[in-house]
Amino acid sequence: MAGLVVAFAPLPVQPVALQERIFRIEAGQFAYSPSELKVNPGDTVNIQLVSTDVVHGLYVDGYDISIEADPGQTKTLSFVANKPGSFRFRCNVTCGAMHPFMIGKITVGSNNWLYRSIGLAILAVIGFFPLSSFTIERKKKEERIGV
């Protein structure tokens, strides 16, 4: 029950002023720079993708949107960050050997799912600690009475 509350209970949302955010991301084999973005929920995000070597792309997990940029060109991806959470963005144009691992991260608001998961992990171990102590005490008692 506590696990369900930790996993699904709605959290209070702090109202923040909506902003127009502009990020210039350089893409080169096999990394983005910057590779971690943080925005507030509701912000309009403009990602200017600049490729520094071969053709690269940028696909945002969860939002299912993408752009591609040829070397030396700048392409802009605009979207409203209306889904809170942490999402990977990744290259969607085969750009070389490590292409499948060319990954960045955008966090919209706070990464609530991570905090909920940590909460679940804490709940899990809390359930085990008293049980562990009890087991040790029982074993010691058994040894004392020679069971």
Next chain:
Amino acid sequence: MNRIELTRISFIKNALKSRYPQLAVFIVVLAGYIFAILAGLVGSPVGSHNFSIVFVWIAWWAVLILVAVPFFGRGWCAVCPIPLPGEWLQRGGVLSPPHKKPNWLNLRWPKFLRNIWLQNISFLLLALFSSVLLTTPNITGIVLAAMLFAAIGLSTVFERRAFCRYLCPVGGFIGLYSQTAPIELRIKDKQVCVTCDGKPCYNGSQAGYGCPWDVFPGGLTKNTYCGLCMECIRTCPHDNIAINLRPFSTDLAKPSTRMDEAFKAFIMLGSAMIYAGVLLGPWGAFKDAAYNVGTSAWFIYAVIFLAIIFVILPGLFALGILKSKNTLPLKQRFASLATALIPLGLMFWVAFSLSFVLTNASYIIAALSDPLGIGWNLFGTANAIWQPMLTTILAPAQTLSLVGGLIWSARTAQKAANETRTSSISVIAFSFILTLVMLWLLL
């Protein structure tokens, strides 16, 4: 403990006793394996368009780590094609029962190497080069071919499946994690084995070969070294071998005291965490270091990789159990309590693989039509667009895997602590901290 004997069902028993169903699967898988080698060597150098990368490191890996190992233990080993050519050469036949002494040298495996240290080393060798191996078709082709030839070579020198038992980099961790699987091969009645003449399950008979894995089934208490080849089902004259369904992680109730197995648990745990950070994280410098083999950055990466696995993780673990009052030597406590890391490691790998596999699974559809990446379009799917799959359920599924693994590990720690009459608290705390790190890396 409740078990359901699957071999009571005549269809299953007959299918396992007959060599033909297994041979049919072997032929298909061996053909796929050889094709993967050829595709790696002659196909497109672009990994995401080459059968060897897409079918080995995405399709096969997904089936292995998400289905085969958790639910069937060494089920993959039962149909793995790598030992086949060597074994056929060793036996001098494909299906015919042995009628003479095995061919070739048929030596016993050296006693000091009868452990999984070589498998630990072979896995680490691949792990250190994994960024290149996972992405470069010709390297994958060379490694697959090397494993096939190593298995053939060892079969001509040593008896039975020496490669599978002592050298295979994959077999080592499959064996470790197979202890958690809800399936087992065991004898039905120990007394029958004690009085059995000639022990055909181990020594072979007209009905079949002696155990290729060098295991006497009468002494089996855990899955680790039984390759589920089904040979003993064929050779047992008393119908005393069963395949059972059982609760998950039954074998972990009796913790191992072997250091090679304990370190295998650390190697797998540490590797999953490092891969989650390096391959799936947003840090480009780590990827560069891991990929550019031979550079100073790669050497630093390799040193850190090995330090995490052999010093930091085991060191922290040992520190945790150091102060617990107990008459058992530290080494024995260390190995026994490390059993708790087996389910944790398995679930770390599941969580890591979910991300990797769901993101890249759509490459399989394109590679089916154009396996060599040379412009074929066999099934009309060669131009299928790359699209990550099930991204909305990925994070919850990873949380479920990691927190589930933590609970499973904590329960196993308690059982292991009971056996060694010590506290499980430090082991649970250790598992908890690693789970937090893994959650942070993946979510």
